[in-house]
Amino acid sequence: MEQPSEYGKRGAGAVLPPELDQEVASAGAGATGLTHECGLFGCVATGEWPTQMDVAQVVCLGLIALQHRGQESAGIATSDGSGRQNFNVHKGMGLISTIFNNDAMEKLRGNLGIGHTRYSTAASSSLVNCQPFLVHTAYGPLSLAHNGELVNAGDLRSQVYDRGVGLSTHSDSELITQTLCLDPPGGKGCRPDWPARIRHLMALTPLAYSLLIMDNDRIYGVRDLYGNRPLCLGRVIPEGSDPLTCPDADAEAWVISSESCSFQSIGARYVREVLPGEIVELSRDGVKSLATVERPAGQLPAFCIFEFVYFSRPDTVYEGQTVYSVRKESGRMLWRESPVEADVVSSVPESGTAAAFGFARESGLPFREVLCKNRYVGRTFIQPNTRLRKLGVAMKFGALSEEVAGKRLVLIDDSIVRGNTVGPIIKLLRDAGAREVHIRIASPPLKYPCYMGINIPTREELVANRLDSERLAAHVGADSLAYLSVEGLVQAVRHGAKTKEEDSGYCTACLTGKYPVELKW
Numbered sequence: 001m002e003q004p005s006e007y008g009k010r011g012a013g014a015v016l017p018p019e020l021d022q023e024v025a026s027a028g029a030g031a032t033g034l035t036h037e038c039g040l041f042g043c044v045a046t047g048e049w050p051t052q053m054d055v056a057q058v059v060c061l062g063l064i065a066l067q068h069r070g071q072e073s074a075g076i077a078t079s080d081g082s083g084r085q086n087f088n089v090h091k092g093m094g095l096i097s098t099i100f101n102n103d104a105m106e107k108l109r110g111n112l113g114i115g116h117t118r119y120s121t122a123a124s125s126s127l128v129n130c131q132p133f134l135v136h137t138a139y140g141p142l143s144l145a146h147n148g149e150l151v152n153a154g155d156l157r158s159q160v161y162d163r164g165v166g167l168s169t170h171s172d173s174e175l176i177t178q179t180l181c182l183d184p185p186g187g188k189g190c191r192p193d194w195p196a197r198i199r200h201l202m203a204l205t206p207l208a209y210s211l212l213i214m215d216n217d218r219i220y221g222v223r224d225l226y227g228n229r230p231l232c233l234g235r236v237i238p239e240g241s242d243p244l245t246c247p248d249a250d251a252e253a254w255v256i257s258s259e260s261c262s263f264q265s266i267g268a269r270y271v272r273e274v275l276p277g278e279i280v281e282l283s284r285d286g287v288k289s290l291a292t293v294e295r296p297a298g299q300l301p302a303f304c305i306f307e308f309v310y311f312s313r314p315d316t317v318y319e320g321q322t323v324y325s326v327r328k329e330s331g332r333m334l335w336r337e338s339p340v341e342a343d344v345v346s347s348v349p350e351s352g353t354a355a356a357f358g359f360a361r362e363s364g365l366p367f368r369e370v371l372c373k374n375r376y377v378g379r380t381f382i383q384p385n386t387r388l389r390k391l392g393v394a395m396k397f398g399a400l401s402e403e404v405a406g407k408r409l410v411l412i413d414d415s416i417v418r419g420n421t422v423g424p425i426i427k428l429l430r431d432a433g434a435r436e437v438h439i440r441i442a443s444p445p446l447k448y449p450c451y452m453g454i455n456i457p458t459r460e461e462l463v464a465n466r467l468d469s470e471r472l473a474a475h476v477g478a479d480s481l482a483y484l485s486v487e488g489l490v491q492a493v494r495h496g497a498k499t500k501e502e503d504s505g506y507c508t509a510c511l512t513g514k515y516p517v518e519l520k521w
């Protein structure tokens with residue numbers, strides 16, 4: 001299957017030609033890793049309204065804990081739930097802490113709210129495409145935040161145009177709002193019945209989306225049929241109550257988020273994941289599961305396996321286990337599959353570190369930190385000229401020479417994408433006196449593009465399509481290099497999972513080329 005058009009950052013969801021999508025950032029020669037996705041956070045205060053709780057503040061803090069999922073722009077929409085037909089919305093480009101100042105927070109007072117932090121996939125990184133989107137419908141305002149990318153956005157866009165509906169952006173997320181406004185079959189001109197409209201949307205597009213949809217006084221949380229993108233529920237309990245015994249009815253607010261790590265920062269407790277295909281409703285009366293739309297017979301969920309490998313924060317919980325514990329287990333598997341004689345195990349910080357602990361534990365080799373990472377050098381750091389650009393990765397890291405000199409090192413990283421990181425790091429370590437440097441990667445080679453909301457470079461840019469592990473080792477100056485197998489990674493994920501085998505399934509398309517649904521271009 002060939003990669004589709006070059007529109008937008010990658011293509012599947014975009015429909016305008018490149019010249020109309022000028023602000024799409026392109027990953028330069030110094031770029032590293034997979035670029036992240038988007039983060040969603042919602043909150044509904046329970047009990048009497050107006051609430052004493054600062055809902056906007058809760059949403060903002062929730063978003064800050066999800067900042068790693070998207071750094072281009074962010075927004076919050078709140079409602080007072082009174083049916084007065086107006087939502088408060090504040091959006092901006094950049095990091096959350098710079099967008100939401102005191103004035104903005106003051107305007108965002110409300111009893112419920114949803115927020116979004118964005119890494120663009122289907123349309124340019126500009127203010128017009130920031131989320132949450134707000135549309136005015138026959139039944140009042142509706143606000144929407146989306147994580148993912150619609151695999152059939154082109155088709156869906158044509159269907160919406162055919163119904164005489166215009167769109168003001170080429171964002172697939174705006175397209176979802178307009179699709180929700182289409183009357184479902186048999187539902188013409190009736191009540192708003194948003195759940196019926198959401199089911200209709202789910203029938204029209206299989207994936208990839210986790211959604212927060214805010215109506216006047218409630219929030220619907222939706223996960224696509226395959227559960228490709230994460231979404232989970234939490235509750236804010238009164239201060240001093242025991243989370244184990246405090247009844248749901250005593251919750252002061254219900255929250256919903258892409259990742260459970262955000263609950264800790266607002267004092268909320270994790271409750272459960274929203275299931276693949278499930279629609280939940282959060283209101284001042286609590287949480288209800290409204291429906292779970294079935295997948296076609298015989299098809300398993302397709303949760304993005306890279307949420308475990310790289311995207312999610314280590315303290316996030318999926319399937320009853322932390323991401324950290326899965327990464328550690330993948331390090332153990334990596335040692336079992338590809339052992340090596342060495343003196344010391346170390347990692348490429350940040351996301352390689354948990355796997356390195358697992359590798360060290362299983363091998364009995366000591367773990368030592370050998371690299372310092374400058375956390376202030378971001379993905380978009382300034383690359384003024386070619387000489388400095390070549391230094392790109394070296395600008396991010398420094399070697400701890402005492403830990404390295406004369407040692408045979410095994411260096412663990414979670415993934416290799418373009419291969420820009422590993423070579424300069426090996427050089428740094430050799431310059432610091434390392435005798436041998438062996439590379440072990442806690443995921444399989446990345447070979448295929450993702451059409452579900454992750455900005456994976458083109459096939460040509462993915463280094464695994466050009467060099468097998470032996471040639472890559474020679475190319476980057478490693479004494480040896482090995483990846484974890486797909487089976488090993490899936491085993492690591494299943495090792496501590498509390499979900500039943502038959503209810504779980506993972507998307508591994510960027511590793512195997514097997515996409516959860518057949519894609520038509």
Ligand SMILES: O=P(O)(O)OC[C@H]1O[C@H](OP(=O)(O)OP(=O)(O)O)[C@H](O)[C@@H]1O
Pocket residue numbers: 031032033034310348349350351352413414415416417418419420421422
């Ligand atoms: O092969 P490449 O294209 O060079 O990319 C691979 C690197 O990119 C990511 O790290 P990143 O620095 O983005 O984030 P991290 O701090 O979470 O590890 C990933 O963890 C690898 O270290």
Ligand SMILES: NC(=O)CC[C@H](N)C(=O)O
Pocket residue numbers: 013036037038118119120121122123129146147148149150171172173453
């Ligand atoms: N990374 C994402 O989940 C992006 C959501 C949506 N497709 C957008 O481009 O805004």
Ligand code: SF4
Pocket residue numbers: 228303304305306307449450451452453454507508509510511
């Ligand atoms: S293709 Fe890869 S990055 Fe994309 S959803 Fe599947 S596992 Fe995740």
Ligand SMILES: [Mg+2]
Pocket residue numbers: 033348349350351352413414
């Ligand atoms: Mg890294």
